[in-house]
Amino acid sequence: MTENEILLGIGLTFALAVGSQILAYRLRVPAIVLLLPAGFTAGALTDVVHPDKLVGPAFSPLVSLSVALILYDAGLGLDLRHLRGATRSVVLRLVVLGVLLTWAAVMAVGPALLGVPFAVACMVGVILVVSGPTVVGPLLDHVRPSDTVRRVLIWEGSLIDPIGGILGAVVFHSIVAGGFRTGHGFRFVTFFASLGVGLLGGVVGSALLGFTLRVLRLGETLGTLAQLATVVVVAAGCDMVLDDTGLIAAVVTGMTVANRPGFDMPARRPFFETLVQLIIGLLFVSISATVTPKSVVPVLLPTLALIALLVLLVRPLVSALSTARTSLGKGERAFVGWMAPRGIVAASTAATFSGALVDRGLPDAGTILPVTFLVIVGTVLVYSLTARAVAARLGVVRTPRTRPLLVGGAPWVIELARVLRAAGLDVLMWAGPVEERDRIARAGIELADGGLMATATSPGARLEGVTAVYLLTDDDDFNVLASVVLEDGVEGPVLRVGPAPESSAVVAPYAESDVLFGRHLVRQDLADRFGRGARLLLRPASETLPPDHDVLFVLRSDGRLVPVTEARPVAPQEGDTLVVLGPAPD
Numbered sequence: 001m002t003e004n005e006i007l008l009g010i011g012l013t014f015a016l017a018v019g020s021q022i023l024a025y026r027l028r029v030p031a032i033v034l035l036l037p038a039g040f041t042a043g044a045l046t047d048v049v050h051p052d053k054l055v056g057p058a059f060s061p062l063v064s065l066s067v068a069l070i071l072y073d074a075g076l077g078l079d080l081r082h083l084r085g086a087t088r089s090v091v092l093r094l095v096v097l098g099v100l101l102t103w104a105a106v107m108a109v110g111p112a113l114l115g116v117p118f119a120v121a122c123m124v125g126v127i128l129v130v131s132g133p134t135v136v137g138p139l140l141d142h143v144r145p146s147d148t149v150r151r152v153l154i155w156e157g158s159l160i161d162p163i164g165g166i167l168g169a170v171v172f173h174s175i176v177a178g179g180f181r182t183g184h185g186f187r188f189v190t191f192f193a194s195l196g197v198g199l200l201g202g203v204v205g206s207a208l209l210g211f212t213l214r215v216l217r218l219g220e221t222l223g224t225l226a227q228l229a230t231v232v233v234v235a236a237g238c239d240m241v242l243d244d245t246g247l248i249a250a251v252v253t254g255m256t257v258a259n260r261p262g263f264d265m266p267a268r269r270p271f272f273e274t275l276v277q278l279i280i281g282l283l284f285v286s287i288s289a290t291v292t293p294k295s296v297v298p299v300l301l302p303t304l305a306l307i308a309l310l311v312l313l314v315r316p317l318v319s320a321l322s323t324a325r326t327s328l329g330k331g332e333r334a335f336v337g338w339m340a341p342r343g344i345v346a347a348s349t350a351a352t353f354s355g356a357l358v359d360r361g362l363p364d365a366g367t368i369l370p371v372t373f374l375v376i377v378g379t380v381l382v383y384s385l386t387a388r389a390v391a392a393r394l395g396v397v398r399t400p401r402t403r404p405l406l407v408g409g410a411p412w413v414i415e416l417a418r419v420l421r422a423a424g425l426d427v428l429m430w431a432g433p434v435e436e437r438d439r440i441a442r443a444g445i446e447l448a449d450g451g452l453m454a455t456a457t458s459p460g461a462r463l464e465g466v467t468a469v470y471l472l473t474d475d476d477d478f479n480v481l482a483s484v485v486l487e488d489g490v491e492g493p494v495l496r497v498g499p500a501p502e503s504s505a506v507v508a509p510y511a512e513s514d515v516l517f518g519r520h521l522v523r524q525d526l527a528d529r530f531g532r533g534a535r536l537l538l539r540p541a542s543e544t545l546p547p548d549h550d551v552l553f554v555l556r557s558d559g560r561l562v563p564v565t566e567a568r569p570v571a572p573q574e575g576d577t578l579v580v581l582g583p584a585p586d
Contacts, residue, residue: 001053009048013289016042016049017281030138030384032343035284036377043289051286059286061239063348066279067165068235068250069228070344073276074133074158075254083155086327087148091155093322094336098160098315099129099167105314106306114302114371116364119175123357123365126171127350127372128310130164131157132343134280135380139341143387145396147465149332153339161345162247166194168349169243176360190242198248201238205230205253206260214262224271227257247345280344287347288373295370303371307378315340331394338390341379346372401425401559402492403465405448407482408472409436412530416472416552416579417445419536423555423577428466431473468561470516471496476523483513495563500524518566521550521581532584539580541572548583555579 001009020034027034042049051059083091103125110121136157140150170191212218212226231253235246257263319337328336350372357365391397402425406417409431417427417440429440430448440447469490471479476499486494498515500522517526530536539545541554554562557575564570572578 009054016285036288039285039288049289060352068246072231072250072254075251076258078255080259094156095160098318102129126167130345132161133157135341135343143391144398165244165247172353194242194245198245201234201249202252205234206256287351291373303374331396335396341383342376402561404468405466413472414443468492469494498522514565514567534584539578541576549580553579
């Protein structure tokens with residue numbers, strides 16, 4: 001390729017990777033739904049996006065290291081505190097039974113259905129055991145299932161991906177050595193050795209990051225660079241010893257950093273999130289560009305039958321066996337059985353080993369990549385188009401009803417909690433001083449324990465079950481600082497009440513963040529007005545608001561609580577309920 005063709009290919013690949021994700025965001029569909037067709041179409045129309053011509057032999061190792069970075073980022077989101085009880089049992093069963101039953105099913109039907117040798121069916125089967133957070137996560141964000149279901153599926157995808165990658169490498173080497181053709185079969189020693197190498201790499205990676213992040217205490221920029229370098233170096237070193245062991249090392253390193261005290265990883269990592277999104281887009285476009293229409297046509301109908309088998313029989317069976325006799329509800333068990341899309345690890349494994357087996361003369365090895373490509377497209381389409389409706393039918397979609405956490409124990413705050421509870425919301429409160437906690441308990445409002453707030457202040461932690469936090473304490477500086485700490489740990493808004501103009505606070509008067517109720521209705525005004533007899537009331541939005549009544553919140557008909565703030569005034573709609581503060585009596 002000429003220099004201009006290379007530049008055109010790189011530019012077009014980036015344009016398709018980013019443009020597809022932007023369009024998917026606008027259409028509210030998972031990005032992979034557009035990334036795969038975009039790459040496939042570009043590969044069919046031009047050769048300039050073909051990765052083998054753009055980067056040559058470096059494509060396979062670049063894919064492996066890129067997937068390692070993706071899995072490291074996924075590992076950072078795995079909180080071991082959530083992997084307990086029924087969740088741990090279900091996840092472990094899903095991983096073990098999912099690998100065994102999916103692999104066995106494809107090996108059993110593959111030779112007859114796809115018309116390929118048993119060795120090729122073994123390779124296809126082990127590639128298709130994976131799922132992955134890069135596909136499952138966006139789908140769950142679209143569906144919004146219960147926290148339990150989300151945890152189970154994210155953990156399953158994050159753990160099964162590296163295991164599937166290692167299994168693929170072991171099966172590949174077994175086939176090359178004559179296994180599955182001459183009776184030698186699966187290399188168990190190599191598999192367990194690969195696990196050992198990956199775990200050892202994870203220990204080394206964790207130690208390196210412990211030194212750079214905890215001992216040297218590098219800042220955000222250098223700390224991020226240290227993480228990137230550590231993951232790439234450790235993953236590359238592990239892959240040099242045994243193929244794809246770097247994936248295990250990356251996940252273990254990420255999980256260790258996320259769960260070991262002292263690392264203090266933030267809940268949001270803008271640079272890493274951006275990098276991972278870019279890598280995912282580039283990989284899907286590049287890999288799908290290697291699939292030709294000529295290779296897809298002969299396996300189209302058989303692969304559709306294989307997709308039906310995986311979606312309608314294998315996955316429901318795996319879910320039924322894995323969730324039996326657990327605390328998961330019937331709907332939750334059923335939804336777990338309807339969520340197993342294939343993602344980037346399946347695509348990268350197929351792209352890596354398919355061409356190598358073709359070069360070694362394995363009959364019909366060229367069908368591995370197009371079959372995998374069609375299964376990825378088919379499963380993603382099936383689940384993305386049906387998951388939301390299935391979740392709603394099974395009753396596992398999280399209600400849009402807000403569950404607010406009110407922080408503070410002043411009398412007017414407790415009255416606000418009573419009013420919100422009377423409106424049908426499940427209200428949670430927390431306060432520091434003992435007398436305020438006693439006051440909340442006497443009012444009959446659910447009181448959050450100290451562990452909840454301790455968890456909330458840990459970098460990287462998220463407040464599960466809380467969809468909004470309103471900081472209403474008498475300490476204006478605490479309200480400001482707490483809003484910064486909690487901002488990334490709550491799914492919904494984190495807002496504070498405004499300080500009085502004559503407040504003695506040091507930070508609050510200069511903070512530029514949005515405040516509840518606007519600057520004209522600050523904390524001291526609320527407390528004084530309530531103390532002089534003003535009352536918090538619920539009024540239908542359809543009624544005319546009397547004079548001197550201030551709207552604090554708008555409760556939508558579906559249970560969403562929308563706060564009135566200085567920057568975002570709220571327009572009531574038909575069927576809404578207003579939470580208002582009336583005037584103090586003369």
